[in-house]
Amino acid sequence: MGMRLMIGNLKFMxxxxxxxxAKWLRIMGYDTLFFNGSDDASMVSTALNEGRVILTRDTQIxxxxxxxxxxxxxxxxxxxxxxxxxxxxxxxxxxxxxxxPFAICLECNQPLLERSKQQxxxxxxxxxxxxxxxxxxxxxxxxxYWRGTHWQAMTRKLNKFVGCxxxxxx
Ligand SMILES: [Zn+2]
Numbered sequence: 001m002g003m004r005l006m007i008g009n010l011k012f013m014x015x016x017x018x019x020x021x022a023k024w025l026r027i028m029g030y031d032t033l034f035f036n037g038s039d040d041a042s043m044v045s046t047a048l049n050e051g052r053v054i055l056t057r058d059t060q061i062x063x064x065x066x067x068x069x070x071x072x073x074x075x076x077x078x079x080x081x082x083x084x085x086x087x088x089x090x091x092x093x094x095x096x097x098x099x100x101p102f103a104i105c106l107e108c109n110q111p112l113l114e115r116s117k118q119q120x121x122x123x124x125x126x127x128x129x130x131x132x133x134x135x136x137x138x139x140x141x142x143x144x145y146w147r148g149t150h151w152q153a154m155t156r157k158l159n160k161f162v163g164c165x166x167x168x169x170x
Contacts (some may be wrong), residue, residue: 008151013047015056027154047066048072105138112136120144
């Protein structure tokens with residue numbers, strides 16, 4: 001029980017050398033920042049201040065005192081293939097693939113807000129409007145998400161390439 005709580009609180013800082021991880025972690029519902037700068041020190045200090053786990057391929061990060069002392073958690077990613085990278089992260093940190101689907105905008109990392117069917121009328125394709133009942137919207141980019149084929153395909157891929165079990169049915 002305590003373990004699950006801890007997993008639920010995990011937040012990430014994804015280094016630009018493993019950038020593809022950001023989207024997949026957000027699909028799973030984990031709060032994930034993507035570091036796109038060149039100043040490692042600012043990435044490290046943001047991660048430290050916000051309690052984020054750093055994911056990186058940079059061995060220099062792993063040698064920093066804040067990391068070796070255990071003050072800041074960082075995971076050195078071994079593979080350069082995104083699918084193997086996800087596999088490693090999920091296994092090393094014991095992540096839940098179905099943690100919070102549809103919780104976070106894949107582009108902005110913002111918590112998504114529930115919208116009624118009426119609220120999205122004329123903002124989604126007619127076929128989607130006819131066939132989908134649950135919608136969420138990003139308050140920043142105003143992208144609307146629904147449980148359509150695109151999302152299902154991503155979830156299937158995630159489950160497949162990480163060998164993740166479905167923990168609960170919606
Ligand atoms: Zn957004």
